[in-house]
Amino acid sequence: MKYQKINGHDFYNMVVNASNRLLEESEYVNALNVFPVPDGDTGTNMSATFKAAVKEIEGLNSMSIAETSKKLAKGALMGARGNSGVILSQILRGISKGLEGKNEVDAIELAIAFKEGSNAAYKAVMRPTEGTILSVIRAAADAAIDTDVKDIVDIMDVIVTEAKIMLDKTPDLLPALKKAKVVDSGGMGLYIILKGMYDALRDDIKAEIRDIKPATAKMQGAQGTEDIDIKFGYCTEFIILADASKAEKFRDDITPMGDSQVVVGYEDVIKVHIHTNDPGAVLAKAVKLGELSKIKIDNMREEHREVLLSKEEYKEANIDDSAHFEGEAAVEELEQEKKKYAFVAVAMGEGITNIFKDLGVDYVIEGGQTMNPSTQDIMECVSKLNAEHIFVLPNNKNIIMSANQAAEIADKDVRVIPTTTIPQGITCVTMFNPELEVDENVENLKEAREMVKTGSVTYAVRDTEMDGIEIKEGNILGLIEGKIKRVGESYFDITEEILSDMIDEDSELITIFYGEDVTEEEAEEFAEKIEEKYEELDVQCYKGAQPLYYFLVSVE
Template sequence: MPHEPQPQAPDELDAEAVRTWSSLALAALGRAREDIDAINVYPVADADTGTNLYLTAEAADRGLAEAFPGVTDGTGTTSLAEAVRAWAHGALVGARGNSGTILAQLLRGVADVLGAEQPERSDPAEHGGKRGPGTGGLLARALTRAAEEAYAAVAHPVEGTMLTVAGAAARAGEAAGDAAGTAVEVARAAYDGARAALAETPGQLAALSRAGVVDAGGCGLVVVFGALWQALSGQEPAAEPVRGRAVPVPQPQDPCAQEEDGPAYEVIYLLEATEAAVGELRERLDGLGDSLVVVGGDGLWNVHVHVDDPGAAVEAGVVAGRPYRIRITHFGDERRRARGERAQRAVVAVVPGEGLAGLCGEAGATPVLVRPGELPAAAELLDAVRRAHAREVVLLPGGAELRAAAAAAAEQARAEGVRVAVIPTRSAVQGLAALAVHDPEGSFDEDVVAMTAAAGATRYGELAVAERQSFTSAGICQAGDVLGLIDGDVAVIGAGLTETAEAVLDRMLGSGGELVTLVLGPEVPDAVAERLEAYVQHGHLAVDTVTYRGGRYSAPLLIGVE
């Protein structure tokens, strides 16, 4: 149930103040999201800044509510430190887009200070009826830390963006705090400083000047600072909080024509890694693309980058640590959305590995990464269908265990007006075969038939390591044995990966085939692929072989025979 903002004592800076700030910011961003989307021209004119800020604020609010439900009904005893850390963590794991990722880091900066220090409590009579300098100074330090961390998170900071607005707000708040201002006075100063800075952004960034708009991310940040002031003062910001050119204005005829020559993909993922590994990751990603923002800390990071090679960006994360919740978005889809258009057709593919996710993204599909033991729910598949932003969607579940979730997601998408077909792929290699014949220009029915036929004509094999002694269709296996599965059933029990793979290939190619697809797991050396390719060529001269890296979470070896 949505949190209803509670009346605050004057200048109170506690857990309930954070909860109220969160609720007010979410509601205000919800009201402003369309206007903010409409003025989004930098760094990519994809008309989603308002939406990304709203979704990030929603994730932050949800994280706070779920972690500390007592805060929502006034019965909890959650501390300020606990509340603000939960809020920032929710934003980190749910950050969307460039603007949402920066907002998450701003909230982390606030949490770094409010989560480590406690406001001083003094007699209001000692300060002219005000609560005293403690809360104001603490809030000022938090806003300053937030701006510093946001600037540090962006590989190449650009002025005229939400970073500029955050910095101006922090300086104004710091000045008020130095003057022994209360938290309310610091919040008001920060809000006014943000508004003034936003009004100046068209003069700082050529893309904004050409379009006649202020920075969209900065506009959203003004909304967040307005919510902070309202949470502490009880006074609602004016309906037109920004002066002059900060009022949203109509976009030019084709705002999306800008930046068309930039990177083709946006890649976002959460990453578990050390700070040292993340430092190396920044350097690697900076050489791959632009709009690089890496936020977080304490072992958990949110990585955002625009690249032409999404697979390389994901693999860089694999080298650094453990990436998950990977989102790959093609800007062609986003630009169509900015023009109010839907793609005619899209493909959503569930894949067990970052390398496969990148491969599907390069092929134009929207990938959904599945990790062992963590199958995506229908809601996650539905979200991927929505992100594909197409009138028609082909869904490749990649496993029999996902058919029910895929069917439920398809049913809900159809209720929303999207035509969806679920192709019952049972393996990622069947999905790759279907993608290979996908024809987005042909009729929907013919495309679905062709993709279904390609998937159905692909026999699939998988190598796995037995975890315990058990009975299989090929006999009794012991822990550590290599199991060779064909079409879902154990067909071979072997001692080594390569030898077992050769036995599986013999059986699969016994009934013929023209193409063998090998998908190697993260621990399998290249020498295994080279040996298997040579083995196929030696025994089946007319059969071609292609090899891919599945990446982390993929099986030791997947085999497809078409």
């Protein structure tokens, strides 16, 4: 086929075919992950992002390429998952800007639009790295600008050819890719998209959107709607103005009095959270240590009954309650009193999710490794919160860009604290001071996350060599701040080794979150061993129930 110009219908077929191709190849793109850990998700994120984009134009049937591309960009913006998905959404946003006001375009105009896509992608990244998806879109766009071909099929051929040439060069630009003997996964995802667009035009493909829905993040509010048996009825929170060294002994003292206890000490402050049936007894023990402040006691049974009653009243009144009771979130929005601060956090694992909720986080989006929430997922939480200032804790470096994108388009004051690990997020919530103004809190929370050293223990999904370390499939990997530091056969030994690497003379607190593949008995035995080894440090152990990672550990 030959095309001197393409319109909205042509562009529709191009991008839908591209989406279908990427969906087919998403696992292959995932497998290009440089790190041999079981959370390579670039293909999944890019495919979910592009699928959200084409879903936005489904049934549009517009001859205008401007209208089609604008809606496509909007869908990608809201559906963007992970860093690769956000960058892809910005490429589509730039292309849409280049096509603005046009019903159809020729080869030169299409080339200019691709250049706009490249420019937008580079602007979206604070420190652009060559050898990535950015290099691939730039090379493709520059080649389109420089060529003198007039046929659209021919210019798409140039774009695809140059994209492949640059993709093959990515290992020369990034040493990590060369060591792993792979090309950049984001660049490969983009190449598949461009090739799909080219094939649709060249072969006159009338594409139909594959009806396969990507996995969506699960959002949970602070309370569920199910009729549950609440063993300990009073959520009790307060601060003790006392020496932080007393925190461990106090935690042991109140452990028999309830559950969900979190006791954290920092300098001359001890922050306490516990679910108990006798708040008075807990406070009586606390006041012996020092002056009490910020006491907050909530009757969880009463609150739960009110939520259930409100839901039942809605049903009896024949009112569609979907806007007020979303899945398990069950948040009553009618006449909700505006508060000063609210929190949204991303977490993986039932135990970690519960910890965030127990600490007062308003919404927890269940996601993280292998399932990055989209900009839309974060926006849905933000839209339900009636607060002056909303803090978002991504708790994963691959979610920060989606969170920032949500903050930019929200009509509320949303502050993203760029936490890259679960322990950083938990520390930030713990150290939050509701009495401070928002800017001071932002600075304090950013400083608080820097206090946390994070380690993780998982397994290798393939053979490779990294930084001179030989790794075999199935090996246990110990990572510190995302970098592989230890390799072995036992996840208990590797966890102990990375803790040894992380602890220094300033360390005071070790926190252990055990995953779904570790039993409670094993975790408790391991924690006791660590306590004996580091008698001078406070050791806390929690059920994280996180997938893929046997242990997440932090040192503060």
